[in-house]
Amino acid sequence: MKINLKIWRQSGPDAPGRLVDYSIDGIDQSQSFLEMLDTLNEKIIKDGGEPVAFESDCREGICGNCGLVINGVAHGEKGACTTCEVRMRSFQDGDTVTIEPFRAKAFPIIKDLVINRSAFDRIMAKGGYVAVNTGSAQDANLLPVHKDAAEAAMDSAACIGCGACVAACPNASASLFVGAKISQYTWLPQGQVERSTRALGMVKQMDAEGFGDCSNHAECEAACPKEISIANISRMRREYTKALFAEQGS
Amino acid sequence: MNISSLQPSSVLKKLLTGITGLSLVLFLIAHLAGNLTMFAGPEVFNAYARFLHHFMHGMFIRFAEFGLLAFFIVHIWSGISVQLSKRKARPSRYAYAGNAGGPSKKSLHSLNMAISGGIILLFVVVHLINFKYADHDAIGTMTLQDGTVAVNVYKLVVQTFQGSFLLVLFYMAAMAVLCSHLMHGIWSAFQSLGATRPSTIPFLHATGIAIAIALAVGFFLLPLMVYLMRGTFDADALPAAHAEHARNLLESVIRG
Ligand code: HEM
Numbered sequence: 001m002k003i004n005l006k007i008w009r010q011s012g013p014d015a016p017g018r019l020v021d022y023s024i025d026g027i028d029q030s031q032s033f034l035e036m037l038d039t040l041n042e043k044i045i046k047d048g049g050e051p052v053a054f055e056s057d058c059r060e061g062i063c064g065n066c067g068l069v070i071n072g073v074a075h076g077e078k079g080a081c082t083t084c085e086v087r088m089r090s091f092q093d094g095d096t097v098t099i100e101p102f103r104a105k106a107f108p109i110i111k112d113l114v115i116n117r118s119a120f121d122r123i124m125a126k127g128g129y130v131a132v133n134t135g136s137a138q139d140a141n142l143l144p145v146h147k148d149a150a151e152a153a154m155d156s157a158a159c160i161g162c163g164a165c166v167a168a169c170p171n172a173s174a175s176l177f178v179g180a181k182i183s184q185y186t187w188l189p190q191g192q193v194e195r196s197t198r199a200l201g202m203v204k205q206m207d208a209e210g211f212g213d214c215s216n217h218a219e220c221e222a223a224c225p226k227e228i229s230i231a232n233i234s235r236m237r238r239e240y241t242k243a244l245f246a247e248q249g250s
Numbered sequence: 251m252n253i254s255s256l257q258p259s260s261v262l263k264k265l266l267t268g269i270t271g272l273s274l275v276l277f278l279i280a281h282l283a284g285n286l287t288m289f290a291g292p293e294v295f296n297a298y299a300r301f302l303h304h305f306m307h308g309m310f311i312r313f314a315e316f317g318l319l320a321f322f323i324v325h326i327w328s329g330i331s332v333q334l335s336k337r338k339a340r341p342s343r344y345a346y347a348g349n350a351g352g353p354s355k356k357s358l359h360s361l362n363m364a365i366s367g368g369i370i371l372l373f374v375v376v377h378l379i380n381f382k383y384a385d386h387d388a389i390g391t392m393t394l395q396d397g398t399v400a401v402n403v404y405k406l407v408v409q410t411f412q413g414s415f416l417l418v419l420f421y422m423a424a425m426a427v428l429c430s431h432l433m434h435g436i437w438s439a440f441q442s443l444g445a446t447r448p449s450t451i452p453f454l455h456a457t458g459i460a461i462a463i464a465l466a467v468g469f470f471l472l473p474l475m476v477y478l479m480r481g482t483f484d485a486d487a488l489p490a491a492h493a494e495h496a497r498n499l500l501e502s503v504i505r506g
């Protein structure tokens with residue numbers, strides 16, 4: 001099949017960018033979207049051009065590295081999947097596809113479609129962990145966790161930190177990411193000790209990174225490859241409010 | 251409580267928008283209930299207005315007005331600051347805007363909250379000029395059945411709406427905009443307050459839309475009916491004549 005592409009090209013962080021037209025023939029429907037871009041890059045290299053920079057690692061939907069805005073939708077229109085899971089069979093022969101990077105001030109563009117997501121790492125560093133002593137693992141049954149709590153914690157922990165929530169949000173808010181990361185610990189005994197400092201610290205860092213505020217559009221949940229619910233954002237707000245009134249050290 | 255954390259964070263701003271927004275909605279429900287007494291005629295409506303102004307020696311209305319003003323200001327400030335953050339957070343816009351569909355609640359209503367809010371603000375100013383700051387001495391009074399004397403606000407409302415179809419249209423348009431603001435606003439406020447769970451989100455979203463429509467239709471009806479039903483809403487009507495007309499109107503509606 002033949003695909004027409006409009007791809008965002010930007011040579012460096014501060015360089016101006018623009019959409020460039022490409023056309024590529026002989027694409028197989030069973031190819032993945034990223035394989036289609038690989039094919040395009042081989043052609044560009046053969047013609048002596050600069051290949052399109054884009055990111056990927058696992059190519060099976062678990063690392064969260066890939067992330068493109070395809071026809072205005074983060075990770076494409078299929079829903080509940082990452083860009084690497086998008087197949088060319090979801091397009092028609094002759095389609096024109098626009099590919100842009102995730103756009104947010106807090107995710108500066110490095111080159112073309114590659115963005116810097118280290119803002120998420122800095123948020124995680126403010127409480128997205130449990131400060132336990134390392135050493136030999138204790139017996140798992142010493143810390144009973146209700147089945148429902150374990151399930152709920154896992155639903156939040158399914159977040160792979162890809163940043164599609166930010167890309168999809170009309171306000172470029174990181175609320176879904178931060179909500180999921182705060183939520184996952186609320187269900188578990190290990191998460192209780194740092195519960196308040198985590199909520200306050202992560203929200204503060206989220207604001208400092210320059211993400212926008214949330215308007216409850218719920219577009220993030222729709223774009224999330226792991227279908228993380230906006231109920232996590234609601235929980236983040238409860239945790240934050242409780243933390244405001246909590247004594248130090250609780 | 252940790253004071254440094256009281257600098258309005260993004261979460262705190264949402265709490266403020268939500269609390270003030272929901273309080274304003276509660277006010278609207280009470281205001282609508284009060285306004286609908288217009289249909290019961292001048293006696294009931296004027297008595298209701300008199301009650302509001304004399305309850306707790308007039309302290310109640312002053313306190314309520316002050317609270318409303320404060321809530322309005324906080325709501326506008328927090329709402330607008332959310333909108334401003336959005337420009338800063340995405341300096342370069344997408345060339346192609348799409349919708350992910352599914353559970354998304356992004357809509358023209360949710361995207362244009364600042365515009366609908368701005369129109370509501372304009373409406374509130376016009377509305378206050380029309381009624382609160384109208385010349386109350388000029389309209390005269392009415393002696394209620396229990397002998398107390400009340401300002402004839404009924405007459406003021408009837409004269410205002412019957413005097414200008416353009417004004418009636420403006421009121422109706424403003425109510426459509428209010429409807430749009432609240433179709434996203436009501437459910438959104440619950441989400442902002444952290445009062446939602448995965449299972450309640452679809453219910454709250456649907457209920458919010460229903461309340462928004464009910465409120466808007468309620469407010470929408472009054473100016474329109476007053477304008478159209480000149481026989482029923484007569485500025486100089488005696489209470490009994492109004493009741494008679496209202497009963498006839500109701501009967502004809504019931505008979506279809
Ligand atoms: C005076 C003009 C008004 C302006 C400028 C205004 C502005 C806004 C804005 C910009 C938002 C969206 C905030 C966001 O993006 O999250 C909002 C939300 C909301 N507004 Fe208004 N508004 C106004 C009047 C009203 C009135 C009169 C009511 C109630 C009857 C109301 C109820 C709400 C509610 C319930 C929300 C949702 C709160 C939330 O998401 O947390 N607004 N308003």
Ligand code: FES
Nearest residue numbers: 057059063064084
């Ligand atoms: S490349 Fe790992 S999730 Fe797509």
